[in-house]
Amino acid sequence: MKIQFYNSLTNQHEQFTPLEPGKVSMYSCGPTVYDFAHIGNFRSFLFGDLLRRFFELTDHEVHHVMNITDVGHMVEGESDKMMEAANRVKVNKKSGRVPEGAIENPEDPYQIAEFYTQAFLEDARRLGYKVAYEYPQNVPKATHHVEGANGMIGMIQKLLERGHAYVADDGVVYYSVESFPGYGQLSGNSLEKIQSNAGGRVSEANQSQKKHPGDFMLWKPDQHHIMKWDSPWGVGYPGWHIECSVMARSIIGRDVIDIHTGGEDLIFPHHECEIAQSCGATGEDRFANFWIHARFLFVENEKMSKSLGNFYTARDVFDGKVKVTDENTGELMEMGRSVHPAVLRFELIKSHYRTNMNFTAKGLIDSAQTIDRMVEFRRTLESKIEDDGGQAEVDLSHPVLGEFTAMLADDLNVSGALGVMLPWIKGDHPDPQLSLAVLKKMNSVLSVAPINEGIANAAEEVESESDAAEFEQAQQWANEMDTARQDKDWPTSDAFRDKIHAAGFEVQQTPEGSKIKRKLSV
RNA sequence: GGCGUCGUAGCCAAGUGGCUAAGGCAGCGGAUUGCAAAUCCGCCAUCGCGGGUUCGACUCCCGCCGACGCCUCCA
Structure with missing residues (x-):
């Protein structure tokens, strides 16, 4: 079967061949744990999950790793993401979103990070995000990978040795983008074209010490930062990009991996910088063979944002807080009806990862209908099978399953796959055992009927x-x-x-x- | 300004240089029903606009219009 994906590195569809036959190594950029993860985050994560499950369906052994970013990052001046989170926690405690006693000390970023890490894992598991069940071995935390030769400090040292980094007059360690000819190959930017501060987000003070405006921070000495580590360049904290380079290499154990996924906004600078760091440290000419990015999610045709009031965390959706326009009054109001995780999962995976999907209340209801049908179909099949009737074996030579899989093999065409699956469900099923086996295979990828297909010991956590x-x-x-x-x-x-x-x-x-x-x- | 993605019915969304342009939701008609629901049967698009290439384009090329993302917080 020909497997192809759109590779952001080359901006074209490319046939996928794993580095090691039958094995796939995948790294996905994970959440920053200073708030509950929102549905946009999960769209991106679940797309990675779908990819992983597709490979498992096609008999690949997958090593999937996703990081937890639990290091606070500099925003401006003294402010820090974790500090912002601390303030938010105080508010959330009042509103009950953070239960009383969950975070004893909101001033402690480690406590905040731990709380939101657990909240994330809980949401992710409810949504059938498989790697979340592999915590902690395949879900590393950035704070655990700062020190040591295989940690961020080790990689920064390596980059300094190999001439890809320098210590500026202010003591900050920067990556020298001019030292890496491949810089820009992912985002399509060239060093000349990268306009300094085109996005208007960089402070002048930070720019002045750099050799090139595109140089980015690897280590910042800062005694006052709460999360701080000792290093050859003083007590301080690492830059944002270095963690993924380090964790991918140390957990997966390869200098070059098969696939790296993330949201489209990470292409530049984050992933561009990861490539520069990893290649700079290992001497390889690439870090990941495939870079696959998910597009942004919109909510009711608008970019999701807190100011527009259309910002939803996963648990907001579960709890029925999605707003709909009241037909009578025309006012926005909460649905007030809980949404099953399988419905949210399906809603987030059913449209192609490279389109801007539009999250709507109507879409949720549509998804619920579809899942209802799948679940009902499964129950019907199961009820027709005698107890202990044994398991039917089925592989991809089965015409319907084969076509379903072929659709997914073509750049993860979920809609196409559903176009095979749903009419098949409607059809006749003279051999319920075989049909159930086919359904289970399909569901091992979609994971909606039920949501925990293929995850051992997950049942009791999901279906309370x-x-x-x-x-x-x-x-x-x-x-x-x-x-x-x-x-x-x-x-x-x-x-x-x-x-x-x-x-x-x-x-x-x-x-x-x-x-x-x-x-x-x- | 640079880089990139996209524009298919009321909505979501596949797909192809030429057979009837998948599938789902909603809607409509019918069967069924105490009435509904569920189920079943049937109906429901010429593919943003304009040019070009071609025997033939929604599919290839050019232009235009429009939407969206990134260009050092962001999935």
Whole structure:
């Protein structure tokens, strides 16, 4: 099967061949843990997850690594991301988003980072992000990789030795972009074309000590920074870009990896700098063979931002805080209905990673319908299979599964794959065991029906069955509804139906009587 | 100014130099139903605009219009 992706490094589709046959090494830029991760973050992460699961479907052994950026970064002057986070934590504590007692001391960036790391992992696992189940071995923290020869300090030393870095008059260690001819190959920028401060974000003071305006910081001596480490260049903290170069190399154990993923905004400067650092330190001519970037997510046709009021964390969506326009009043109001993680996952992966996807309340409802159908299909198949009926084996030679996979092999064409899957679900299924095997394979990539397909020991974390009592209650009502229907007592029957709906369940008339099922996203 | 992505029905979204332009949602008609829901059957687009290449373009080329991203906080 021909596997091809759009490679940001060359700006074209390229056939993918792993460095080692049958094995794929992947590094994804992870979250900065000074706030809850938002749906835009997860769009990017889940695209990486999809890629990883695709490779597993096609019998590759995947080593996927994603970092946690838990080092505060300089913004301007004395302000620091972690300090901003500290202030936010104080606010969030009041509003209840951060539970009382979760962060004892908001002044301690380590506590803040740890809190948001755990929150991230929880959200990520609910969304079926596989690598989050491999914490900590494949989800390294930047703070654990600062020191030592294989840490950031070691790599900076290496870069100094090899003439790719210098210590400026102010004591800051900079990477010299002019020392690396390949600088700019990812972003398409050349050193001449990189306008100093075109984005208006750099302070003059920081620029003056550099040899070239494009030079970027590797180590900043700063006694006052709360997160600080001893180094040959004084007590201070590392630059932002160096962590990914270091962790990719040390966890994956290769100088050159197969795939590096991230959001499109990371192309420049972050990924450009990673390439310069990694290649500068290893002497290789490339760091990753493939750079694959996900585009930004929009919310109701606008860029997601806090000021527009359309900024959603994953847990905002789970909790039904997505705003919709009220049909009667025209005002924005919260949906007020919880959204199943599988619905959010599906919504975030169903459109191509290289398009600007538009996150909408309507889209969520559409997604819920589709997942409902998949789940229902799976239940139907399972109910037709005798207990202990054994497992049917299926591989990619199965025509439908093969076509589904071929779609994904073409630059992760999820829509195309769904265009194969959904009509197939609608069709006839004379061999439920075989169909179930096919569905499971498909779901090992989509991971929505259920969301934890292929993840060992994940079930109990995702589906909290604490609401089993609610389910019992609803089924009880459904039974009473049946009794009423037998007596042709329609008002009573309708009343029970209303009760069931109000409790968040659907009720279906079947030959075996009324059956209920939980609505995924109501 | 530099670099890059994109423009397919009410919405989401595949795809191809020429067979009926996937699939989903919504909608419409019908079957079914106590009424609904679910389900099933049927209907529902000429591909931003203008030129060119070609026997033939939505698909290739040029121009235009429009949307969006990056150019040192950002997934």
